[in-house]
Amino acid sequence: HQAKMKVYAKVLMLCSVWGASAFTAPSFSKPSTALHSTNWDVSTLKDVARVEGQSRRTWNFGDITREDVQVAMKTDGRPMKAEIQLWIGPDWTPFTVKTYCQDGKVRPVKAIIGTRNKAAQIEVRNTGAYEFPLNAACQYADGPLMDVRKTIPETCEAIYVEGGAIKSKPIDPTVEQVAVLLNTDTRQLNARVELMNGPNNVKQDYEVFTNNGLLNSLYVVFDTPGTGGNTVRVRNLAPLEFPCRIYVQPL
Secondary structure: OHHHHHHHHHHHHHHHHHHHHHOOOOHHHOOOOOOOOOOOOHHHOOOEEEEOOOOEEEEEEOOOOOOEEEEEEEOOOOOEEEEEEEEEOOOEEEEEEEEEEOOOOOOOEEEEEEOOOOOEEEEEEEOOOOOOOEEEEEEEOOHHHHHHHHHHHHHOOOEEEOOOOEEEEEOOOOOOEEEEEEEOOOOOEEEEEEEEEOOOOEEEEEEEEEOOOOOOOEEEEEEOOOOOOEEEEEEEOOOOOOOEEEEEEEO
């Protein structure tokens, strides 16, 4: 009888170990604190510009040894609707991202885009009404942001999204910020990433298009204030032949 009890105890122990490993959270859901102290405050960044509604501002980037550019935008609490374009040469625009948020103070724009190690210009165009100005700043990324588009795929599990498909990722209520990276295997990237609070209530979104989703991957940070209910949803707007990958990393 004692021998049977020992065997039974060992079986219970093994089952508990297997059960724990089976429900271990995937790597992309583990919070990262490396970027938590990164400066995204527009007022403290270099070359800040006020961009009135229906106007634009352009920044020059000529250092071919650097690639990642930090783009930050906010308002005084009004809605924000803008378009960011990467210009290389006189008439080539390989990257465009459109962004919208209901409150540009609560959920400011925080994005990293690449210049492909070329002399480039980045234009911020305020496509909102004249009454809705915004403050914007663009500068070469420093610190951990310099390589974040390359390091996230090494620490997060990719979510594969076929062309025309939609994927969602709920965010834990305790998370204050969540980083999202969208890329491809060099094919076209045409997708929309949305932050929802409640059923189908989009608070902020980015719609990106580029002819090369590896060279011009998009990295954005969503602020997730409030109590729960936040979800990141990605829509792949490209045809079936152009899948993309997303990486979701709570900060």
